[in-house]
Amino acid sequence: MSRLRQILGRNLRLARNRLKLSQEVLAGESGVDRTYVSGIERGLRNPSVDLIEKLAGALGVTAADLITDPAPESLRRKPDEDAEAEASG
């Protein structure tokens, strides 16, 4: 399994859990099957740039965030902490 697939899988799961979205809902918003989202999160799938863009859009993060290692802090932060983090710079 490629290293980048592992990074993408971990970051995708973080970003999804952050929003408390199910794999099924994310899949629906991205136009793929739930099992495909599950496969990406486990590093078993090799998604395209277009799909990464759709996933990022559905999760409110950038595509680069999804393949950055280590995972950006913003993917771990709870949504209700966003305003606070912005206020403190």
Next chain:
Amino acid sequence: MSRLRQILGRNLRLARNRLKLSQEVLAGESGVDRTYVSGIERGLRNPSVDLIEKLAGALGVTAADLITDPAPESLRRKPDEDAEAEASG
């Protein structure tokens, strides 16, 4: 054409030109045809995560660098400026 394809195409060309690599040499190192590299740079192709990882490896940049907007300064810097930039922090 997706927005992310445009970003990838621009950043890929910047990183390749930075190293003065031809499309053909980069293609050879990444295991694809030269016309495929050309297609990515023009936003006509929809490459996979695995291929982005190979391209980034061949160019000495991160995969995230290739889909970051605006393009990271490191993609524009000449290789002989790297040491200088590191020295100045």
